[in-house]
Amino acid sequence: MRLRLGQRVTYTFQFGIVFDRFPQLLEGALLTIRLAAMAMVFGLIVAVICAYLRTSGPKPMRWLVGMYVEGIRNTPFLVQLYIIFFSLPAIGIRFEANTAALVAMIVNLGAYATEIVRAGVQSVPAGQIEVGLALGLKRLQIYRFIILFPAIKAVFPALASQFILLLLGSSVVSAISANELTAVANTLQSTTFRAFEVYIVVTLMYLAIAMGFRALFAGLYWFVFVRGRGA
């Protein structure tokens, strides 16, 4: 495909070079998917714990979780990543690039998801909690057996879009040379000098991965919350 702009400039697209190295890109994409999926699982676990501490934990804990959430939500992911990868080794905590990326993603998602899950927890009618108390359940049991399920159901769409934002945001972990999709693209770009073709293909791959995850979430929602539960 040729593109002509004015009289002087011609650019010939060469996607062949990119597709020759497609297996490398696929490998990068797999790592991106793995990082995102693991961050989603662990981030949600962090969120469920922190949302409990934030709503019914002891005062200092509530305060601490509040600081974590506000601190993360008001600073860029990239800076959080740099602190984990570059600053922490100075006090003896050392991660290899891919692990640092995963830790940063979990810490980041955990904070956003805590706020979302907390909103879900607060949407559960007080009457249900009173029922739990009347049945003699402990606070943690009420959270686990009564609140958690409808809370997550209520905020599932918000959680899903936060997960997608995390997936797209994960492309910046290439800045610490974690070898996920964007990093592979950067390497290809610098060896083939076909920047535009490489990045177009990779952008479309991200789009496809995001759509895949959206479909997965829709399926998950149906499987967990709708199937066989009536209304």
Added chain:
Amino acid sequence: MRYFSFNDFLFILDATRWTIALSLLAFLLGGLLGGVIAILRISSFAPVRLAAAGYVQLFQGTPLLMQLFLIYYGLSLFGLRLDAWTAVTIAYTIYAAAFLGDIWRGCIQAIPKEQWEASRALALGYLHQLFLVIMPQAVRIAIPPTVGFLVQLVKATAVASIIGFVELTRAGQLMTNATFQPMIVYPIVAGLYFALCWPLSVWSQHLEKRLRVENVMGRKR
């Protein structure tokens, strides 16, 4: 090797203005484009509506970093020599427009349809309906999420450091390379971002409470 001095801190503080400048520029230009996107998305002409929705889907569905790379490397291939400022401004304008367009569409659609019908009954034309009746009400509910997006935009400008644009994060990197004190530099950088974003977050939450958004948004479209 030298120690991190007050001058180094001033260097980082000084770079904060480029973060602020880029955020404001992207917000203003992206706001203009986003306003157009929002209006196109509620158009009664399906192809226009779908094109605007496609724009939003495309730019919300792909990484910002990829958009930056495509504009930075892509356009230069066609002989358009872009300096970092132009490339970054274009990229963030496009990015902000996708999000603001979507937020504002939601706000316009949250206005009850009776408002459209009543103004129609008063023989107002489409533009008069939109700008005299719907918009003034939509702006009210649009302010809190718009301020909230500003926080997201300020944070997103950090990504521009990856293509070498010197702002807060990049200044932090430069200082780390000079002083080898990442344990001091990056927390300072994070603190400066926090100082920019947190007041906006608090303000946005305050506005949301005061305007009782849930009362307006809760109604059926």
